[in-house]
Each structure stands twice: as structure tokens, then as C-alpha cells.
Amino acid sequence: MNPVWEEWVKLETRRQFLRRGGNALGWAALCALGMREAEAAPAKPAGKPGAPAANPLGLPHFPAKAKRVIYLHMVGGPPQMDLYDYKPQMQEWYDKDLPESVRKGQRLTTMTSGQARFPIAPSRYKFQQYGKGGMWISELLPHTGRMADDMCFIRSMHTEAINHEPAITYMQTGNQITGRPCLGAWVSYGLGSMNQNLPTFVVLVARPSNTEQVQAISARLWSSGYLPGEHAGVSLRSAGDPILYINNPPGVPSQVRRQTLDGLRALNELNHKIVGDPETHTRIQQYELAFRMQSSVPDLTDVSKEPESTYKLYGEEAKNPGSFAHTMLLSRRMAERGVRFIQVYHNNWDTHGNVAGRLPSQCKDVDQPTWGLVQDLKQRGMLDDTLIIWGGEFGRTIYSQGGLSRENYGRDHHPRCYTMWMAGGGCKAGTVHGETDEFSYNIVKDPVHIRDFHATVLHLLGVDHERFSFKHQGLDQKLTGVEPAQVIRDLVA
Numbered sequence: 001m002n003p004v005w006e007e008w009v010k011l012e013t014r015r016q017f018l019r020r021g022g023n024a025l026g027w028a029a030l031c032a033l034g035m036r037e038a039e040a041a042p043a044k045p046a047g048k049p050g051a052p053a054a055n056p057l058g059l060p061h062f063p064a065k066a067k068r069v070i071y072l073h074m075v076g077g078p079p080q081m082d083l084y085d086y087k088p089q090m091q092e093w094y095d096k097d098l099p100e101s102v103r104k105g106q107r108l109t110t111m112t113s114g115q116a117r118f119p120i121a122p123s124r125y126k127f128q129q130y131g132k133g134g135m136w137i138s139e140l141l142p143h144t145g146r147m148a149d150d151m152c153f154i155r156s157m158h159t160e161a162i163n164h165e166p167a168i169t170y171m172q173t174g175n176q177i178t179g180r181p182c183l184g185a186w187v188s189y190g191l192g193s194m195n196q197n198l199p200t201f202v203v204l205v206a207r208p209s210n211t212e213q214v215q216a217i218s219a220r221l222w223s224s225g226y227l228p229g230e231h232a233g234v235s236l237r238s239a240g241d242p243i244l245y246i247n248n249p250p251g252v253p254s255q256v257r258r259q260t261l262d263g264l265r266a267l268n269e270l271n272h273k274i275v276g277d278p279e280t281h282t283r284i285q286q287y288e289l290a291f292r293m294q295s296s297v298p299d300l301t302d303v304s305k306e307p308e309s310t311y312k313l314y315g316e317e318a319k320n321p322g323s324f325a326h327t328m329l330l331s332r333r334m335a336e337r338g339v340r341f342i343q344v345y346h347n348n349w350d351t352h353g354n355v356a357g358r359l360p361s362q363c364k365d366v367d368q369p370t371w372g373l374v375q376d377l378k379q380r381g382m383l384d385d386t387l388i389i390w391g392g393e394f395g396r397t398i399y400s401q402g403g404l405s406r407e408n409y410g411r412d413h414h415p416r417c418y419t420m421w422m423a424g425g426g427c428k429a430g431t432v433h434g435e436t437d438e439f440s441y442n443i444v445k446d447p448v449h450i451r452d453f454h455a456t457v458l459h460l461l462g463v464d465h466e467r468f469s470f471k472h473q474g475l476d477q478k479l480t481g482v483e484p485a486q487v488i489r490d491l492v493a
Contacts, residue, residue, distance in 0.1 A: 059190045060462025065426020065493070066387040067194070069187065069457070070331050070342045072370065074362075075168065075215050076350030079396035079411050080419040081440040082123045082359060085155055086136035089438050090122035090398065094406070098399045102439050109162055111352065112401050112412045120439070121400035121409035124356060133430045140363035143371035150374055150383070152427040152491055156434020156443045159394055159415045159450055164215050164350070167393035167415065172221050174454055174479045181225035181470075183454065184341040186479045188231040189224075189470070190463055195338030197296035199234035202339050204331065206324040208348040210361040215350055222343060226472040229282040233343055236301070236330070254294070300333055313372035317365075325369035332376050335386055349392055353402050353410035374423055387425025387460055394418055398439045417443050420453070426460045428493045451485035459487040 081087050098118040112118070126139045131148030144151075161167035166176035173180040181189070188200040203222045208214070222233030265284055272280040303310075303318075303326075310329065311318050317325035324346050331342045346366060351358055370390065377383040395418025396411035403409070417436045423429065435445040455465040458479065465485060469476035 057190055057468075059468070061464040061467060062462055064460070064462025065385070066424070066460045067385040068335055068338075068340050068342070069184075069387045069389065069425070069461070070335060070344070070373070071183070071389045072344045072346065072366070072391075073168075073171070074349045074366070074390070074392040075217060075345050075347040076164070076213070077167075077392040077394045077396055077413060077418065078349050078362075079123075079351055079355065079359070080155070080417070080436075081396070081398055082125055082355065082411075083138045083141060083363070084136070084153060084419040084421075085417075085436055085440045086127045087123070087398070087438060087440050088127075090120055093120040093439075094122050095119045095404060098439065098441070102437065102441050104442075106416060107162055109413050112397070112399075115401075118397075118399035119404050120398055121404055121411065124407060124409075125359075131430055133432060135430075135432060138363075140360055141367045143368045147371055147374050147423070149430040150378070150423050152422045152429055153432045154391075154420045154422075154434055154448050154453070154488075154491065155417070155432060155436060156445065156447045157391065157395075157418045157420050157450075157453065158443060158447055161394065162413050162415050164393065164413075167413075168215075168217070168221065170450055171391075171393045173225070174450065174481055178220050179223070179225055180477075181227045181231070181479070182222055182233070182343075183457065183479065184222060184233050184343050185224040185227050185231040186458075186468070187341045187461060189227045190468055191340060191461065193338070194340055195296075198300065198334070198337060198339055200339070201231065201233045201341045201343070202334055203233040203235040203343045204327040204345070205235065206327040206344060206346045206365075207322040208324070208346060208362065209365055210348055210358055212348060212354065212358055213350050213352065214347040217345055217347070221345075226477065227470060229279060233341075236297075296337075300337060301330065303329055303333070310376075313376055315368045315372065318369065318372075324365045325372075328369040328373040332373055332380075335377065335382060336380065351396065351411055354408060355410060356408040377424065383424040385425060387427065387457065388423040389420065389457070390422070391420030392418065395440075398441055414441070416441060422491070426493050427491055431490070433488065433490050446488075446490070448488055449485070451480045451483060452488055455480050455485040456488045456491055459492065 081090070096119065098120060103118070123138075127136045128139065128145065129135065130137050130145035133148065135148045135151070135153060137145040137148065159167060159170055161170045161176050169178055170176045172182045174183075184201040184203075193200040201222070205217070219232075219235065222235065224230070224232035268280050268284050306329070314325045314329050317323040318329045320326055327344050331344060334342050348358065349362060374383065374388065377386050395414040395416075397414045399412075401410040401412045417440060433446055434443060434448060436442065437444050458465045458468065465478060465480045465487075469478045471477070
């Protein structure tokens, strides 16, 4: 017996053996049926030489409106009533208690559940109507207002999660429990790469100018979960080498690196023939991608040749690596080079206190750069097939957490309603979907759950969420889970 195989037999448990062999009879029967059917079927003409192989998943299911996604996640939960959900009548409710008829006994976080009062905190910011649809947008976002006719607003997002860890996991993966594939991994798995020299799914973590209360985020949010490991997001660093070890060590030329990888590939292929672990092929593919990225990534991240007109769009901060403006510029460069899914995180939106001190700097970080990204894609003819998503994991409360004055206040987590927006990629521009009550506390029209939102995003990418699954633990796992989810047709152009 081969000594490697002998060692494997010694290490394998009975449970592993039964799991590996449990489907043997079923596969044998299926193979026999397939052979019988093949013998009876008429012969099909051979395909043209050099023609691309068909997508084994049969995706997209129908013509896609969007080819790629740029998802801008505001970590912490932006306060919807200070940015997009205008509630002028709340000025008359200043420092009055939130009526129980509005709260209806709904769950609160431990940060405010012990408060003796829940005093109403009207937004201290002025609003203005923009665009043909007259969308109300805060004075903190003047550049965003200028592109209102390119945007599709969802005022009626809601979730069951009330704390950050489960809420952001839910928003990213469709489940509050960690370990599931995120949206970017699903898109990578289903639609594949548009550039073999760059990752299909890239993650950028922008550095906020204010770091008063940042939330912990980690690679679990861009994990591939139970999908093959090659579909996990590749995180680019904001300082130093964009990816660790992207460059060869001193004295190691590219030719030697190539020979080393060829040797590793041969060893891994031998190991795969003996053990049969699919992760071995993932490792091989990741090594090969890393080699190709050694030339493609430095070119991608080198913005030194961008014209001055670029910085008039994105702002001077785009010259500062790690800033949100810089990540927007990189996002455009990735999109035009064929990166399928670009995930951007911007932290410090958890405004439990000091809204007046923090929200202006948060909005300044993202306002012009986001507008610049939309204008840049539009002038390059790419906005129509690039879906841009902006939003957080939940909203904020109309009542104040902690001290309250006309000039300052804080807001707790609020899962019952919050605002997100999309642009490009086949969404219905210049529209507003959903309504909340006068307190921005409950949804009164057209609710959109996270499952519905994910189903709609997949639809814009040409994917039927009901038919898009992955077999895991004996179940056909889906991004949208097992509970009902629907595509929101009013969001689709």
C-alpha cells in the first residue's frame, strides 16, 4: 500500500469513512441511469473549437441588467432621519416621550432599555428637495443631492437583528449566524471572473476621518462559508503592499517563482489524486491567481497617472491612501478592469452620542467621493451595468440616547426601519420606495426585508434566487434562506 494512503487510512475516523462512502450506491445507480439515457439519446453535434465552456450552473438565468456590484457598507448604522427620511413634524415633539402606541413594546437594546424616558430628538439638520422626484436629502450630503435622479431610495428596509455583530452578518450573508457565504462570495461562485488576473471579489476597508466609536469587522464578513474557498473576498491593504507578500523576496526572480509554483502544483495534484480533498484544487488556483496578481495588482493600485480632473470629481482626499475617497477611485479602477464584486466598508456610523460632532465628518468622508464614483462611471459608459449599493446594517432611533439638547443628541440601534439606496445596474432611478410613520419608527408602506433586498440584487445580476443554491449538510442552501423572499419589482427599471 502507498505509505501516504496508509497514513490517511490510519487517521480517518469511522464517521468520515461512512460519510465519504454513504453516497456510493446512489452514485452508481445514477451513473447506470445516465448511461442508459445517453445510449437512447440522439448524438449531438460537437461544439466549435475554442468555444467557451458553458457555465456549469446555468447562470445567468436570464439577461442581466448589472455585470458588477460596488457595495458601500456604512458600518454602525447611519441615522435615517438625519440623512434621508425627513420628519419635519418631529420639531413639535422635541423632548416629548415616544408614545407607547408607536413603540408597541418592541425590543430595545440594553443601552437604552433602562432609560426612564425616551425623549424625541428631532434632526438638527436642514433638508432640501432634489431631482425630478423631489427627494428630501440632508444638508450634510449636498453632492449626493445632485445625483438624486440617478438613485433609487428604499426607505422601508427592516431586519430582526438589533446588535451590530448579528446585524452586519445578516446584511452581508443573509443569516445572523456567522459561517455563511456573503453576498460577494455568492456572486463570485455563480457568475465567475471577468478578469483572470484579478480576484473576482475584492474588499476595501476605508479609514474614517473620525474614529470616535468604530465597530470591529473582520474577514468573517467576506468569507466564502461553505462555498469553495476561492470565492472568499481578497482584502487589499491601504498602506504598504496592497496584498501581503505580493512581491517576490529579494533575490528571487519571477522565473524562479514560476518554477517553485510549478513544483508545488505537481505536489498538490499528487495529493489530490490520493486524498481527493477539493480544497487542494482551491489552493492550486489561489497560488496561480497570486502569481498573476503580482503584475496586475501594482498596476491597479498605482493612481499616480490619474489626471487632475479625477481629483476634481472625487476630491483631494482621493490622493490619500486608505481614505474613503481613495477607495472610491480604486473601486472605479477595479470595475473597469473586470472585478465582479467590490465591497467597501466605512466605519464609525454608530452614533449613540455626539451626533453633531460626528455625523458631519462621516458625511464629508463619503459625500463627494460617492458622487464622484457615480459621475465617473457614467462618463465612461459603465453606470448602466454597474450596481452601486449604499447602506448600513440597521437604522437609528428617533428618541435620544443619553443627554438631549437642540444642538446635540445620540441615537440607539433601530432595526424596524432604515434607508438604503442603489444606483445604476438596472435599478429604477429617481424613485423612492416605501414609507415610514411620522416618527421614522415603523414602516407604513412597502416593507423590504433583507431577504427581499438580496433577491432583488441577484435579480439585477440575472440570477433567480430560488434556483441558485449550493448543497451543504444535505440541504440546498440559498443566500435568501428558507423563508419567503421576493424580488421588489418597483426597484427594477
